[in-house]
Amino acid sequence: MPAILTVDDSRAVRTIVGKQVKELGFDVLEAEDGVQGLEQLAQATVDLVLLDVTMPNMDGPTMLQKMREGGNQTPVIMLTSESKRSIVAGAMKMGISDYILKPFKPEELRQKVLSVLQGEPGGADVVQAEAPPMGGGATPATPDPTSGASPAGGRFVDIVVVDDMENVHKKLRSMLPGHISMNAHTSAQAALGACREKVYRVVLIDTEIPDVNSAVLAQQIRVLQPHAAMVALALRTSNDVTKEVREQGFDDVLFKPFRPETVDDFLLRYFDNQDFLQVEDNVLKVAAFSGKADRIERFYARLHGAFPAALEKVAAACYDEVVLDVGTPPLEGDRLPKFVLAVADKSKEFGMSLSLVGPADVRKVLGGYTETKDLKFFGSVPEARAGAAA
């Protein structure tokens, strides 16, 4: 088990530090000053020293100097109420790994102790560390040891919205299908916190958040969410906003105020047609329609665009039978029969027979059209599969 030596003339500080370090699973050794600290180092193997500056008998810088002169290169974190740059610069010359100003938060101590023991760069070196590229495929950032959950281990959420206006959250939520999950935050801080704990598919960031540079926030979130699409939320203006936000590192822009067609395009782009027409084995399942009447046309247009690829996938898996679970689609007009007929024709092209699954009212509608009234219809997917096997 790694051991940490805390050198501080304050018993209270040693106790607090010792408790927190033990919680991390490390052994703790204590010393009241530099003299005792050097004695401890001579007697035991230590992985890290937490060193105060001002102490009686021998201060921290002197102890550090004697350690290095004696060939002891044990990592040292300076933990002190001293903030004079000349003193810290002097300690840096002797190779301190990091610095913590008292009073400190437990998270800072834990994070810096773990970083040093894991050999990660600290201090100014971080500035020059290469940040992940703006495109996809970047390496995820090192999980924050204080967060309790890494991005990869977190819960998956489809969309996170960062906009200081709550009305924007509400409006967008009302325009998204129910199966699309969404988190919303009014501040950069809250969004960053969420991005440390969850995994998002799309991050929407307002370009005009008070007190925050949206481009920098996007960069920050990109580090935490390397695989998410970064989309700017911007007002429609005469300027070339799309070009502008792309130059800032965003992948795309979604304009406010939201319009049904642009939200649909956004969904189509980032959530693919699979969300509207899911494929499982030989079953094509149409997602529930939750929008307003003026979006029905687009709903069916999207299904028409999506089903050929879905059928091809089923055919490629060598199924003779395909099941179309239409769920509870909008029944106005002849859109549903036209869609079903198109699926039936395409299935035939692939050499597959089609079975339909849906509630009674759907059956009734389809039964009213010559082209669809003779198609096999079942109340559930198991029934359809059993019917196909019979």
Next chain:
Amino acid sequence: MSVEKLSAELEVILVKRIQADQLFLPSMPAVATKIMEVLRDPDAGMKEVAKLVEKDPVLAARTLRMATSAAFAGGGKKITLQEALARIGTKALKGLLVEASAQKLFVSRNPQINDQLKTLWEHSVAVGILARDVLALTGNGDSESAYLAGLLHDVGKPVVASVLLELERQLTEVYQKGWIDSGEWLAVIGAVHRKIAVALAEKWQLPAPIVTCIKDSGEYDKGDRHSLANAVCFSNALSKKAGIYAGTVDAEDNDAVIMIGRSVIGISDDILRTLTKGLRERVTGLYD
């Protein structure tokens, strides 16, 4: 003339001019050109003007001076350019812009001096951007005021530079005499700018937190960890580390400032990694 003597004489001249309110305060060429564009556009609003002002420390300082009032005098209130612009009003602001556009900065015959001049401006804007982001991303403090404080922290440098350029023009064009090299030029600015900036800030009664940043104690304030001065001190070091700085940098001392600032302000390594990313691109082209 030695650097020391030139610095001393320049300081006397500048302090006198400040006291007599006879300081020549030019704008950077790119800003002057853009000002003319904005003034020609009848549809240009306060937002366009604010964007210009926030890119030029001298113009920002002049705007603040015009807006200085009892509301700002206490020093405890939020200080933003938007508030200052709103306080001034469109008419007075346009007057300021007309004046600023006419006072275009001289250009040096020495290309290295021109490069240094350009970097002086870029550094000021970079520190403004970083200071704002530092406070915004840590969720502490007044980030918009931090931008202004960062922008103005070295406001003495362009003031001294403008006088040096004026002297250069007189000596080389009028008297056909030689002029100092870029190293000496920077040394003179380094020796004089802080005192000039403080004199200017006090004469103009700029808000107290801004004056604190201009004074630059070089140490962090442990009692107010998220103060504007701490954000500017940290951002100044970050900008130097990122190479956006005219002059020599003591790398070890600068690294110490960053290391201390991380803990004082509470900057996580995740935030630190992204603060300077793309910074150069954001400040490039401001001067050209």
